[in-house]
Amino acid sequence: MKQDLNQFILDGARRVTPRYVGKLVRQLPGIRLVATQVTQFPQLADQVEFLAELIEDFHSGLNQDVPYTAIAEAAFALSYLHKGVDIIPDRIPDIGYADDAAIITVVFETYKEAFLRLLVKQEKKRLAKPSRGSS
Numbered sequence: 099m100k101q102d103l104n105q106f107i108l109d110g111a112r113r114v115t116p117r118y119v120g121k122l123v124r125q126l127p128g129i130r131l132v133a134t135q136v137t138q139f140p141q142l143a144d145q146v147e148f149l150a151e152l153i154e155d156f157h158s159g160l161n162q163d164v165p166y167t168a169i170a171e172a173a174f175a176l177s178y179l180h181k182g183v184d185i186i187p188d189r190i191p192d193i194g195y196a197d198d199a200a201i202i203t204v205v206f207e208t209y210k211e212a213f214l215r216l217l218v219k220q221e222k223k224r225l226a227k228p229s230r231g232s233s
Contacts, residue, residue, distance in 0.1 A: 107171050107201060111171040126154065126176070129146060130147060132180065146179065149172040179201075
């Protein structure tokens with residue numbers, strides 16, 4: 099099952115182009131809102147926020163060290179959450195977002211090392227900045 103899901107994500111990510119990412123960036127506020135309203139999967143909102151920031155930074159020319167496959171799969175996962183036709187329709191109570199959450203989780207599992215390196219790099223930059231009021 100997981101292998102089928104991985105293949106589904108790869109197939110979807112193959113269609114992601116930089117132009118597609120640009121269109122997705124404009125849809126991110128709505129995608130973030132949907133994620134905050136899904137109570138059955140409490141981690142979903144934080145995962146969506148991380149992926150949305152990753153996509154925005156890539157679109158702005160940042161995060162060039164993250165593999166493009168990670169960007170493409172993240173973009174596919176977010177667009178899947180946003181689209182109306184799913185494997186499991188979102189309107190089904192309690193389980194409607196299970197497929198969306200599973201796809202996002204698989205992207206995180208696949209790229210956890212790249213995402214952790216990115217977070218460490220961002221934290222190092224944050225700590226290296228002089229704080230206001232310091233001499």
